[in-house]
Amino acid sequence: MFVSSLKPDQQIFGDLSSIAAFLPVGNLSLDNYGAVFDRVPAARFLVNSIGISAVTVVLGVLINSLAAFALSRMKVRGKGVILTLIIATLIVPFETLALPLVWWVNQLPWLDLNGFSLSLTTGWLDTYQVQILPFVANAFSIYLFHQYFESIPKELDEAARVDGASWFKIYRKIVMPLSGPAIATVSILTFLPAWNSYLWPLMVVQSEELRPVMIGVQYFFQLNVSWGEVMAYSSMITLPVVALFIAFQRSFVNSIASSGVKG
Numbered sequence: 013m014f015v016s017s018l019k020p021d022q023q024i025f026g027d028l029s030s031i032a033a034f035l036p037v038g039n040l041s042l043d044n045y046g047a048v049f050d051r052v053p054a055a056r057f058l059v060n061s062i063g064i065s066a067v068t069v070v071l072g073v074l075i076n077s078l079a080a081f082a083l084s085r086m087k088v089r090g091k092g093v094i095l096t097l098i099i100a101t102l103i104v105p106f107e108t109l110a111l112p113l114v115w116w117v118n119q120l121p122w123l124d125l126n127g128f129s130l131s132l133t134t135g136w137l138d139t140y141q142v143q144i145l146p147f148v149a150n151a152f153s154i155y156l157f158h159q160y161f162e163s164i165p166k167e168l169d170e171a172a173r174v175d176g177a178s179w180f181k182i183y184r185k186i187v188m189p190l191s192g193p194a195i196a197t198v199s200i201l202t203f204l205p206a207w208n209s210y211l212w213p214l215m216v217v218q219s220e221e222l223r224p225v226m227i228g229v230q231y232f233f234q235l236n237v238s239w240g241e242v243m244a245y246s247s248m249i250t251l252p253v254v255a256l257f258i259a260f261q262r263s264f265v266n267s268i269a270s271s272g273v274k275g
Contacts, residue, residue, distance in 0.1 A: 017243035044244035052231040061224040065206040071148045072202040080157030101151045153198045160194035196263030225249045
């Protein structure tokens with residue numbers, strides 16, 4: 013993909029029958045990358061996706077870890093049933109929920125800032141929050157946090173409670189600092205679907221200035237298809253995902269490894 017992004021279309025198709033398709037040889041240039049910004053508002057799409065994904069990750073880590081903490085550390089009646097019901101939602105495909113979810117988000121209120129005054133509006137369609145808030149709570153993230161919290165000795169909670177610490181202070185000062193691998197894993201697994209989201213933004217966002225990067229892919233297939241530009245755009249939107257995984261890969265591997273160790 014990256015090598016093809018440096019080649020003109022004629023050379024891309026000419027190299028398909030040989031190993032040259034994988035090699036940076038021939039007429040190489042960055043013209044396709046410049047053409048991407050001429051064809052679509054790629055910078056705006058990238059900023060939108062980075063902001064949407066970052067907020068979704070931060071809120072997802074906070075909300076899902078709090079839910080998992082309550083189910084793992086606190087005395088909650090029927091928490092086993094609650095956790096089972098949460099996990100059971102994983103079997104429901106998003107496609108079955110998409111249309112009802114569109115109806116619901118269009119009924120929800122929101123505070124709109126007009127100058128120095130606040131007004132109450134109805135409907136989240138064509139906004140940033142409709143791309144973020146419906147996906148903050150995640151059953152798999154809650155389950156992953158729950159399993160990791162279970163491996164942390166509960167004697168630490170008891171000692172902190174004796175010293176007068178509140179549950180939130182135990183969560184903030186003891187449990188979360190010890191859960192770095194779980195946080196890294198949830199961050200990656202939350203970032204990927206947020207960054208790769210296509211169907212949902214296509215349904216709820218009409219304004220071009222609010223669209224994420226994946227919607228930009230369809231721009232290249234509306235008129236004359238330039239495969240060099242497609243490859244250049246695809247390379248650009250892949251880099252943040254690769255960078256995130258490289259930054260968190262050690263913690264990610266440690267989390268997966270620790271989840272399989274008992275005792």
